[in-house]
Amino acid sequence: MIVAAARRVVEAEGLDALTLRRVGHELGTGQASLYRHIADRRELLELIADDVARDLPRPREGDDPRRRLLDLWRAGHDYLARHRWAARIIADGDIVSPHAERFASAALAALVDAGCPESEALRGYRALWHLLLGHLLNAHPLGHHVGGEPATSPGDNVSADDPGAEFGWALTRLVDGILGRDR
Amino acid sequence: MIVAAARRVVEAEGLDALTLRRVGHELGTGQASLYRHIADRRELLELIADDVARDLPRPREGDDPRRRLLDLWRAGHDYLARHRWAARIIADGDIVSPHAERFASAALAALVDAGCPESEALRGYRALWHLLLGHLLNAHPLGHHVGGEPATSPGDNVSADDPGAEFGWALTRLVDGILGRDR
DNA sequence: ACCTGAACACCGTTCAAGT
DNA sequence: ACCTGAACACCGTTCAAGT
Numbered sequence: 001m002i003v004a005a006a007r008r009v010v011e012a013e014g015l016d017a018l019t020l021r022r023v024g025h026e027l028g029t030g031q032a033s034l035y036r037h038i039a040d041r042r043e044l045l046e047l048i049a050d051d052v053a054r055d056l057p058r059p060r061e062g063d064d065p066r067r068r069l070l071d072l073w074r075a076g077h078d079y080l081a082r083h084r085w086a087a088r089i090i091a092d093g094d095i096v097s098p099h100a101e102r103f104a105s106a107a108l109a110a111l112v113d114a115g116c117p118e119s120e121a122l123r124g125y126r127a128l129w130h131l132l133l134g135h136l137l138n139a140h141p142l143g144h145h146v147g148g149e150p151a152t153s154p155g156d157n158v159s160a161d162d163p164g165a166e167f168g169w170a171l172t173r174l175v176d177g178i179l180g181r182d183r
Numbered sequence: 184m185i186v187a188a189a190r191r192v193v194e195a196e197g198l199d200a201l202t203l204r205r206v207g208h209e210l211g212t213g214q215a216s217l218y219r220h221i222a223d224r225r226e227l228l229e230l231i232a233d234d235v236a237r238d239l240p241r242p243r244e245g246d247d248p249r250r251r252l253l254d255l256w257r258a259g260h261d262y263l264a265r266h267r268w269a270a271r272i273i274a275d276g277d278i279v280s281p282h283a284e285r286f287a288s289a290a291l292a293a294l295v296d297a298g299c300p301e302s303e304a305l306r307g308y309r310a311l312w313h314l315l316l317g318h319l320l321n322a323h324p325l326g327h328h329v330g331g332e333p334a335t336s337p338g339d340n341v342s343a344d345d346p347g348a349e350f351g352w353a354l355t356r357l358v359d360g361i362l363g364r365d366r
Numbered sequence: 367a368c369c370t371g372a373a374c375a376c377c378g379t380t381c382a383a384g385t
Numbered sequence: 386a387c388c389t390g391a392a393c394a395c396c397g398t399t400c401a402a403g404t
Binding site for chain 1: 271273274306307309310312313314315316317318320321349352353355356357358359360361
Binding site: 367368369370371372373374375376377378379380381382383384385 | 387389400
């Protein structure tokens with residue numbers, strides 16, 4: 001399968017290594033043959049993006065709603081952090097991914113369950129998604145060295161070297177801001 | 184000046200149109216001549232990214248600190264939204280932009296002024312930057328059509344069609360979450 | 367009818383040849 | 386010494402020629 005071959009390349013060598021010639025070679029065929037199955041390179045990117053989206057996490061049952069919301073997004077972040085190339089694909093093109101919509105629906109529902117008014121849920125979802133995307137796409141914020149080394153004060157166990165924890169910190173703040181909860 | 188020529192191209196025709204041949208033509212010279220002034224294409228991107236960063240907004244004086252913080256980020260967003268290609272450059276490479284650091288320092292100081300503990304300011308800054316970057320890079324969140332059309336309820340004057348206002352909404356929530364303020 | 371080698375129009379980058 | 390035309394090693398995409 002062409003999607004499987006493309007994913008093998010992209011997981012092993014990154015998005016820049018994903019050329020049609022490389023995928024063709026992986027399948028033991030010429031690059032021109034790929035055009036029997038896809039319209040262009042963009043479509044191939046769309047297909048592998050949807051393929052990763054298939055394994056986006058589902059919400060866990062049972063926890064309290066706010067916890068469930070936070071865990072879902074944190075799990076989504078950690079999963080996509082292992083497949084950063086997917087974030088790059090989503091950012092460039094206007095990709096429509098059916099499998100991603102399942103995650104989006106779950107995230108929207110979790111937000112409402114946690115107490116977000118329905119009229120704000122969609123904007124809240126988008127805000128969370130943009131926060132996630134920003135974290136995935138930019139390891140180093142604008143002007144790395146602002147303020148010198150991260151002032152690791154006592155009790156500050158979240159360093160920039162642990163992107164998952166850093167996202168978790170930001171996520172909690174944004175969720176609390178959306179839910180209007182004081183900590 | 185080579186940077187000016189490159190910016191002319193990128194502003195008029197977008198980042199994908201920025202080829203070295205095109206810039207060379209703009210300057211009335213061959214593409215090979217550019218290598219007298221820059222090491223490679225990446226360096227040219229870095230130079231024009233730093234060039235936009237020169238005009239990033241400065242904080243306004245006088246307002247109350249929270250307002251000043253919100254205005255600074257909102258102005259930063261609106262400015263970069265007019266130069267979206269810059270966000271793409273920052274997202275791909277590990278760009279170090281001296282001019283961007285001035286904005287970053289101001290944003291950090293504004294956060295502290297607004298009451299953010301120093302030990303959290305850097306993480307707060309990064310969270311805000313990632314939210315901004317996510318907004319700039321992704322016009323359409325994962326699976327556009329979740330929940331059908333944005334449920335524009337009465338009093339909901341922020342639609343997805345106004346990216347500036349949408350960012351403003353998310354920004355306010357994240358800032359309030361960081362500052363631990365209840366609305 | 368289906369597949370694909372070879373070609374086309376690009377790209378960033380290099381380097382020997384020109385001044 | 387400085388500049389650059391022409392070439393090189395890539396791309397995505399097309400299409401006529403092969404089966």
